[in-house]
Amino acid sequence: MRISELSRRSGVSVTTIKYYLREGLLAPGRHTAATQAEYDDQHLRRLRLIRALTGVRGLSVSTTREVLDALAEHAGDTHRLLGLALGSVRVGEKPAEAGPEAAEVDELVEEMDWDVHQAAPARAALAETLGSLRDLGVPLDWRTLLPYARLAERTAVLDLDQLEHLEDPLEAAERALLLTVLLEPALMALRRMAQENESARRHTP
């Protein structure tokens, strides 16, 4: 397909596609004339992935390239690929800053008997939330999170089940990324609807 069709089908503007080509995020098309190139479904899939990483997950173009390179490099290692895609493995492996809440997260992970990398960004995210709640005067004991963690465990089984039938590890990583990143607002929406329902059940006559 021509660049105009690639733009239409991916929802990414021609200007942005050209920028990704210059930055090396997207491989060049097959030249059919001096000023014309032909693109295929691989380009389309790659563009969608870039869009998910930059748009929904808010990564910079350079971090996106690192993630994509890492995905290609570890194509044989499904667990590492999924880790990269799901954001549990940090590109560059900067260790998380250890605040006072980091120890509480450690306790939670140990209590759940979870195999979670020490540098996983999710650990820092959880510690940060515990810190915010304390600052706002509504501190939350990490033990309160245990039943939530058990439900998260069951959610993760559903998540991983959706990737089981995919043979190509790169495709699995791509799908993992899309489902994780894009499913988050859906899961939060489900929780809010369920809260409304539960509140109605308890508080209306």
Added chain:
Amino acid sequence: MRISELSRRSGVSVTTIKYYLREGLLAPGRHTAATQAEYDDQHLRRLRLIRALTGVRGLSVSTTREVLDALAEHAGDTHRLLGLALGSVRVGEKPAEAGPEAAEVDELVEEMDWDVHQAAPARAALAETLGSLRDLGVPLDWRTLLPYARLAERTAVLDLDQLEHLEDPLEAAERALLLTVLLEPALMALRRMAQENESARRHTP
């Protein structure tokens, strides 16, 4: 306490506190001299609530005032208060735009037998996510979300349980707001850690 201490304890700058006072978001303090006023714990709690609404949930100052006014007005109606706090009741009640995915959300809510207001923003958020996934070439059948919805139902029971012991409905609404808004990143972090663990369980020897 003086305004400087209120600022220190709430983490909100004196300039911003004065702005909230001018805008009527915060009630005036008790004047102790021509240029001095005394603030109390009510002011502190109100400031924390404003901070959660404007900062974490990203509401404008005028919408925040509407929500706070509505909270005060419906102090006797626990379900409505919780609805306002949890964002399931929209201030002003603008109906959500009905896209092609709105019907799928209707089917999901009906299948779950949930009591969810037709104008609940969470419905629109879910429809939007289904639309994004379709645009990205990874359409998701709403039936795939049913097991997630059942887990969300159990999460909501945990959420509401945390508010049961609070007698004052305004305090319950405030806590609901903080727990809902601020717990979201924690729940997403738990899901990511659980995914990493589940991936390790399945894909490492």
